[in-house]
Structures are given as structure tokens and as C-alpha cells.
Amino acid sequence: MCEEYEKLIALDPATPRHMRALGRHILPEYAGGLQALEVGARRVAAQTQDSWGAGAYTWVYLDALALKRRSLELLDAEFFIEGLRDIVARKQDQHMINLLTAFCAITMAPQGEEALLTRQARQNRQDIHACLDWMLKDHLRELHPLIWSQTLLSPGVGPLLPSRRALVAKGRQTALRIIAAQLSSMLKDGGTITFSASGIEKQRVI
Template sequence: MTRLADCLKPTAQIGAQPSGSETPLGAFPPPRPETHISIPMRELTEDTTRADAARTRGQFLARQDMWDTLLHEIHQADMARATTGQGLPVAELLAFGARTDVVQAADTAIRDGCACDDPALTAGINALEALRHDLDTTPDTAPYLATILAQTHLDIGWAWRGNDWRDGLPEDRRQKCAAHFDRATGLMAPYNGVELNSPLVAATQCALLAGASDPNQRISDDYEDLIDLDPHNFRHMRALGHYLLPRWFGSYAELDRQAKNTAARTRDIWGDGGYTWVCFDAIARDAGAFDRLDADRFIAGLHDIVAARPDQATVNLLAAYCALTLPLDASSDARPNDRHADKRARVAASADWLIRDHLTELHPMIWAHALDRFDNNATVGSVERFAARGRRSAFRVLGEVFGDDIRRGTHITFTETGLSMRSI
């Protein structure tokens, strides 16, 4: 049986979000920045709408048993590298929607303590397994049916793994988790993402590394293949950097090597941005990743990313990351005497030019996620409160950036053509 490797070890403590003050730029926020700053709010962006539509489409087609149509649309989107405006792959979104009902039912059953043979836990996955025998697939669509089923097993495996087993995983849950990863690995064994020219298949094979017996030997090669298949998708680069941390399957030396290597291979698209994307989550979650960080190159990469993708979702992401994600306090894993404080501060200071030169609207959800270091496992109890938290944090940062102007009685207005300032 495949060993589930590091994914079954207690999760290392990720740096805590800033406490006390959420503003990293300066010591004293100016009074009431909301009364001095006008900026359009985008609670629901076009990108979010398109992503929701693709997920809903996948769910609808699965519910209607229109699998031939669903698999054809996934294949077409995958081959076309179709994305939302912010670069979310449509094929991934359709596949996510297709398995949503099964995964949610299983996750609920697991949390409710259902027996292993309870229909609430087994009916959905058994129905998907039966599809492989009942559905007439083609060479174009068969890999995608296997991929959806494999992703479903991975999601259920992670549901058995859970997030709260800091002192080790109980043996019964370990076995169930491993069994789902084993099944997913077997489903994907006949397929190769590079041979199929399929980023979706390649991404799924990268996800299998969490259950592999030799992830350290394969992670760089597998992610290189995925990034080369879909170099415009920066999320693959971020994932590579995250999983190259020592707490997962890599080392700081390999992280540095792959950041430079990725930058070289994607230079025509991202400039030095490939270097920045690979390091992006790694340095936010592990202070040791700063040891080899070339801060000048990372900052140059920020400039190149904005030049390549100047949309406001990207600008908000980078600005929130620099202003809220990177700074540390006493509750974080590096402590205030962080030996990389100067380097960290130089990168964090990029929030100033990102806001002044490129920001034209505010995306509160992105700022809220930045406070949690973009942790996908963070619980969002209320979307409204979560967004309000992001809005408050963003305005505190804006108040710091424009503190001197506000104290002089200036009103700052963000427009599509740049900042407008007037005395009040």
C-alpha cells in the first residue's frame, strides 16, 4: 500500500496573522482614513462571477447525468487553456463542480461520524466508480472521467485526514485516507499529462504526490512539466514553491533552484515574475525560505508581474500580500528579532508603489485572505464579516500610505487614470 508520506504528519504551524494592528506600514495610523479616501469597492468581481458560473455548470451537468457533454466541455477548455479573467482554469472549475455533491456529502458524513458503509458516505463515490464501466468514453474524454474520479478520492482522502490532528492521525483515519490516495493513484496511472497535453491531468498527478512514497524525488520534475504545459497559470508556480518547503517535500536549496529555473523558462511571459511566484507563498509561510531569497529579484518580479497582468485582482493580491501577509509580530514563527527583518521590510515596502501607482479599486476578499496568509484551509464563517475584515484592513493600510496627506487635510480619490488629490 502506498505510504501517505508527509500529508499524514501533523501540519507544521503556519505563521499567525498579525495581531493587535493589521497595518504594517508605519506605527500610527492616521485618523479615520475612510473619510479621506474614496476608492471603488468590488465585493463581487467579474472573475468571481465567471468562476462561479463554470463551477455551477459542472455541477448541473453532473446532476443531469449529462456526462458526455461535461467531459467534452472539460476537454475543450483544457486544450484551449481557457481561464477566467484572473487565470482560474475553466477545466478545473468544471471538474470541481462535477464532484462537489459527492465530496460535500462524504465530508458531512465523515464529520458526523457515519459508519464506513453508510450510504451517505459511499453512494456518491460508488456511483462515480460505476460510471467508468457504464459510460462510453473516447480517447479524448476517458482521461477526464478518471481525473474527476481521482480528484474526488483525493478530496475524500483529505476529509479523512482533517486539519486538527496535531498529535498524529488515528490509525483508522490514516488507513481510510491512504486507501483513497491509493485509488486515485491507480486511476491516474494510465495517463500522462505531458503526453495528453493536459494541464488538468498534470495538475492532478502533482496532487497525488501527497500520497507518494517518493515525493521528494518527483516534485520538481512533475511541477516543471505542469508549468511548461500552462506557463500563464501562476498558481502552479505558487504551489511548487509551497510544496518545496522542508515541511513538505523539498528543501530551501531546491526552492531557490526551482525559483531561478522557473523564471528562466517563463521569462518571455513573466520576466522575473516566475521567480517571485515560486517564492510567493514559501517566504510567507516559512521564515527560513528568506535565507536564499534574492530580494532585489523578487521585487523586480513584482514589477514584471504587474506589467504582464495589470488587472486589479492581481494588483490587490500583490499589494495585500506585501502589506499584510509578509509582516510578522510576536505571535508569528519568526519573532520580531527575525534575522531577515531588513529583507522582509524591503519586500513589504513594495505595497506603497503598488497602491500609489497601480491600485484603482479595492477587492476586500483578497485583503481578508491576505491576513490568513492565503491559507486555503482557513474557515470563513460569514462571507460578509470576512469581507468587512478585509475592507477594514485595507483602509488601515491606505491610511498609513497616505497618512501625511490626510494629516494635511487632503482627500485622495482612486480613479481609473490614477490618483486624484484635493484639499478639504
């Protein structure tokens, strides 16, 4: 399976969709499992280094981590975070920035299955979740609520979804709650936050 995806990726290395699909499809045990996921992510990262740096390693793991937290066990968190930084250094598209910020904020937040994870897996999750801070402060310039609401869902979920208006409202509420909590020290004396080309800014209440 990995070889077939590598051929597809070679035809269009700038498109992360194929890398994310590889991670989803190789994850089940019958298709390779966690070991194959780690090997495949590294192979694709080497294949696309000129385009993404370490970013392909991150793309291959992205949906796999959302689908199965046990994917954290073999993950090289340092390499994954290097990949995050390489992606945002190359692609400042705010759709992509919202996607990765929401992933760090929501998908990598502590959840009910924490007790079932190994200590290393919990540490890996914590390290990735901590990237929320610099993603928000250094890269988020616009809020795309629909991406945040989609991040609350498992990859590939559907087709019975709430209306677009409900998804946008839910995504906006979720994003602002997370951002306010992360930037609580900035807001402790009142005020609100706004988004601009310079980043997140505080607006004082007059």
C-alpha cells in the same frame, strides 16, 4: 517534485497558480526545503522568462514566504522585487494588483517572529514591505477587500471561515487602515481617499 511542476507549468506558463503551488509543496524539508525552493524558483523563472520576465521567481516564493518566514533567508530580494515589477508591467488586472499589494502590506509586515530571523532575512522582508509604496501609488486602481482579508490567513486555510460579508468587511477595514497609514502625509490636513482609473486620489472635506 520540481520536474513534475515544471512540466505542468510548461503546458500553461501564463497561470501563476502552478508556480505558487510548487513553492508551497517544495517548502517542507521532506520535499526539498529552502535550498530546493530557491533552486526551483530560479529554474521556473528561466523557463517562463518570455511570459513573466523575473515574475515566476516571485510567484514561486509568494505562498512559501507566507507559510514560513525562514524562506526569506535564501531569497534574492532584488530578484523578487524585479519579479514584482515584471508581473505588474505585464498584468494590470486589479485582482492581481490587490493580491500583490496586500502581500507586501500584510505578509511582509514586521511580525512577532522578527527576532528569530537572521539579519539578512529581516532586511529582505523590509525591502519587500517597502514595495507597498509604489504598488499603492503606481498600480492600485480598485480595492478588492476579499483579497485583503484572505491575505490575513495562511495559504490553504479552511474550510471553516467567517461569512463572505464578514471577510469583505474585515478586508476593507484592513486595507483602508494600511493605505491611510502609508499615505498619511497626503491626508494630514483632512480629507478622504478614493480609487479611480488614474489611481488613488484625495477628496477634500468641504
